[in-house]
Amino acid sequence: MLELAGLLVLGFFAQWLSWRIKVPAILPLIIIGLVVGPISTLFTGDEGYLVSKGPKLIDGDSIFQGKVLFDVVSLAVGLILFEGGLTLKLSEVKVLGKAVRNIIVIGSAVTMAGGTVAAMLIMDFTLQTSLLFGSLIIVTGPTVIGPILRNVKPNFNITTVLKWEGILIDPVGALIAILTYEFIISGTAGAQIGWIALKTFAITIAVGIAIGWATAWLGNLLINKELIPKYLQNIVMLGLVISSFALSNSIQHESGLLAVTVMGMALVNMKTSNLKEIISFNEDLVIILISFLFVLLSSRIDIVDIELVLTTNSFILFAVVVFILRPLSVFLSTWGTNLTLNEKIFLSYICPRGIVTAAVASIFSISLFQSTDYIIPLDEAAMLLPLVFLVIVGTVVLQGLTAKPIAKLLGVTRKEPNGVAFLSADESARFIAKILQRYNIPVLLADTSKANTREATMQQIPVYEGSILNEEAWEEVDFAQYGQLWAMTPNAEINALACRILGEELVKDKTFRFISNREQETLNKDDYPKNILFEGRADFIAFSHFIRKNPEVKEKQVNSREEVLAILDAAENKGKVIPLFVINDKNFIEPALALTPLEVGKENKFIYLQIS
Structure with a gap:
């Protein structure tokens, strides 16, 4: 025994x-x-x-x-x-x-x-x-x-x-x-x-x-x-x-x-x-x-x-x-085949x-x-x-x-992926995914809910039915083109757990999540976690209400972080704007975060939602 x-x-x-x-x-x-x-x-x-x-x-x-x-x-x-x-x-x-x-x-x-x-x-x-x-x-x-x-x-x-x-x-x-x-x-x-x-x-x-x-x-x-x-x-x-x-x-x-x-x-x-x-x-x-x-x-x-x-x-x-x-x-x-020699x-x-x-x-x-x-x-059987x-x-x-090292020597490692994988396929995740698709950003939704995955499929959004926290998901799905995770479930604990676990699998510091209601109530803005989506301006419930008001997707050319902040802090935009991301000329996006400075260079596009 x-x-x-x-x-x-x-x-x-x-x-x-x-x-x-x-x-x-x-x-x-x-x-x-x-x-x-x-x-x-x-x-x-x-x-x-x-x-x-x-x-x-x-x-x-x-x-x-x-x-x-x-x-x-x-x-x-x-x-x-x-x-x-x-x-x-x-x-x-x-x-x-x-x-x-x-x-x-x-x-x-x-x-x-x-x-x-x-x-x-x-x-x-x-x-x-x-x-x-x-x-x-x-x-x-x-x-x-x-x-x-x-x-x-x-x-x-x-x-x-x-x-x-x-x-x-x-x-x-x-x-x-x-x-x-x-x-x-x-x-x-x-x-x-x-x-x-x-x-x-x-x-x-x-x-x-x-x-x-x-x-x-x-x-x-x-x-x-x-x-x-x-x-x-x-x-x-x-x-x-x-x-x-x-x-x-x-x-x-x-x-x-x-x-x-x-x-x-x-x-x-x-x-x-x-x-x-x-x-x-x-x-x-x-x-x-x-x-x-x-x-x-x-x-x-x-x-x-x-x-x-x-x-x-x-x-x-x-x-x-x-x-x-x-x-x-x-x-x-x-x-x-079209495979190269390397x-x-x-x-x-x-x-x-x-x-x-x-x-x-x-x-x-x-x-x-x-x-x-x-x-x-028997001697061969023993050696087998x-x-x-x-x-x-x-x-x-x-x-x-x-x-x-051999892959690097041959030059066959993948370039930094610009796609986004979502932990959720509900209304909010589908809404953001459709916006990203307009800019030719690869997206993948993952959800255990059959209703959510069915709706994503009807909207022609790539979706995986199951949890990408499970090992089998990484065997069934090619994550080579997804360099970011956006955890957008209504459960704050699951979002935080996903960012912690998948932070080791995806590009470092590229896992983001909704702010929780508790964090909004107990923390000063300067103390928000660094991987919060949308500048911490909306948790899951607030964001869901916001997108149901049919906001307009806005795009503006920006050359600096100051220009982004100016748009957000304009008096006429108070409570009417949700920042999404900045996209550069190489088709890489940078989510609008609470504390981490946005990497905004010349002639980048700032994408945000605005209610008229």
Whole structure:
């Protein structure tokens, strides 16, 4: 019990640490697992430090043993793949750009074929083991790409390609790895890859697809027909995922992973009601599973396994994967696109492997050791997991540390964005967004209210239904063109929280909010916070009343801050003017703030609202 609790605590600590130091969560998860697992044996021996190997501080094999370990890890991986399948919409695949589509199709083929050949030539693996390795290194994933993109801030083309590659390659790559594995293990010790293997492989595919689609159809029916209450929908869907996994495996061995992946893909394309809530629930569940799963799996590795892969050949294989296969796949996939040479070079460099790679490799490793058919040699099976972990840790560390300076060297970092993201899509936010659109300023509204987002859509304002404070928003939305946040909700605490949290993600000191009624009543104007919108002249309620009076949008050329203040302080404007922003010749806006001096230069436009 103590070790199980330790796994959870360490997993949650690793998640917090990844957020704090802005690295993909998989890196601290694996490192902490290695520290409390195999590395700890160097310090726990009876004869002291680095002399004799002692017991592990935490050993995954002692927590879950034999078939229980396989079932726990296999089910956890199934839930991770189900969540990944929920991201794959066929409508998005149809409209993907040529570069992204080719990287998914051509890039995956090049990576798998190249990884297979490299593993055979460099590591002297059998064809079966090499195929498994080649299929496992396909996946990157949004959980590792996202933090790198937020840190590097590359231009729009690179951000778009890497973001969509990460989202789509997650379920697609996992599906390829699962099918490859099924194909390999379907060959018996005598038949190898022959007719029996092909027949078993075909049955596995058919069962997985059939069960996955059938359970998705059932779940869609139960929810859309309101046959279960809303508060039970997430739990019922979780039960269906587990049932799909178990039923598929009971009909055809090892078809469960395929079934749950297909189930997720089918659900998202059936337009199931309340799917956002289901996705959100599964994302939270997957974070919990990942938090303990990867500390558990890392702790299972023995120090001998680490020594096996810390060889010259292993590092040569790593170099081939990163510096030969990735550039080859990118340049072949982007042939004839509008990407520049420097953009292709940077895309060639970024290929961190992620959580799905580690999860699927772990389940394969456990399964291979429990098999009595010995489809691949046991010494190669022992090397497969640590070798994949070497690729994961190596790519995340190397590219996480060097991506930013390389992007600057290649000149592919994005210019300072001039767009505005709004935390709200209500009447006030929509009003300001429409004004900004007149000046060709990119805008994005974000709100959890369906009514508000529906109205924004009707007014042809870009909108995201959900909270941009959540991590998934940064995976689904390209924030590369938004350099400011305007928090305009009626809740002052949420506005302040959003400015504090997103101040680390957006351009520094570019998060602004409504003044609160309490601040207006208790503070002198000179003591107003520095990120208050509209000179602090209106809180949410006052601004809402003001715009309902149909104010006129005014524009005046200004050359200094004094000219702006003169307009605001004119006697005829008392109580009839709300300052909005100043826009310069480069189409950048500066909100009218309470204390911070406006950056007003020559021939800038001052935009304000006036009631006649």
